[in-house]
Amino acid sequence: MVEDWQTLLLGPYIPHGHCYLWQPGLVWLHLLSDALIALSYWMIAGALVYFVQRRPDVPFKPLFWLFATFIMACGATHLLSVWTLWFPTYWVSGGVKAITALVSLFTALELVPRLPLALALPNATQLMDLNRALQEEIGDRKQAEADLRAAETEVRQLNRTLEDRVQRRTVQLEMANQQIEALLARERRDRNVLQAAKDNLQDTAERLNLALSAAQMGSWDWQLDTGSQIWSPQTERIMGFDPDTVAHTAETWATRVHPDDLPEIAVLIERAIADQSEFTGQYRVCWLDDSWHWVSAYGRVVETQDGCSQRLVGVMQDITAAKRAELSLRASETRFRGVFEQAAVGMARLNLQGHWIQVNQRLCDTLGYQPEDLINQHFQSITYSNPI
Structure with a gap:
């Protein structure tokens, strides 16, 4: 039983340090890098947990716990990378990476549907309009108070000679007082609503920036009617610019996109605007140092007017990094396929049950079979079975 567990944990593998030829400089480089990354991840996760516990009223609270969990899992994968330098427990390392992948995917699926809720909060322009309306109401109230004082003075002067008019004026004054009280009550309510909206907007903006920073994602906002755009600092970095050094326009963005990718991504954006829907695409951008970088973009129409997209x-x-790894894997598979098919000797791949899963033409010519005759057949099916 113990040997089975040792085989599962260690297997017929060698420590990862052999891949580095046990060169001290290279081993220490990977050890320190992975250790510092793991420490940083756990510090970030601890900060998120501390923040959520100190602020129990924070909205989207489950998202913070998810981010803390997946960041801690990422740190564990780097710590295991240090461990496997000397101990080849690659099954354990792979299991932790699989758990990290599931937690990361679940976190992403939980984050995306909540973005519209955060983006639907009142913006600064709406708050300014509300404040302007309140100022106008305050002016009306002051004017009403001035009118009331003038009316009260007139009533006192005519009190002795015009009793009937005093009674009618008294009724009018009572109605005016009720209106003023209603205005004052509405003003207090509006002030409270305005303050709550300001606080909520500030909290939401801070949480959104924290979530985007943790995911290393940039945000952008495009007013379609005016053509103006707003890029976050992370978006400018992804585009290869220093923050606040270029104009945030569609033309600036288009000049950095690869000419082969620009038509396709432009069609996706135009279709999303026309259908008032969303788009997802990948394309390359050129940085100022003439290096090309892959970008994954997602956008959604969130504001319409008279049937036309506005925002x-x-x-x-x-x-x-992920794209380069994908392209490298494809190239490696192509090279292996070429070597396999063009080998001067017969070559084949069998599964654990002994069935052919891949054969080259040289082997087929040697055995006198076609590839389709061997695939999925047991290797003993072409072996002479009678004893000598």
């Missing part, structure tokens, strides 16, 4: 918002993320 498009979205996020983007640098996926250069």
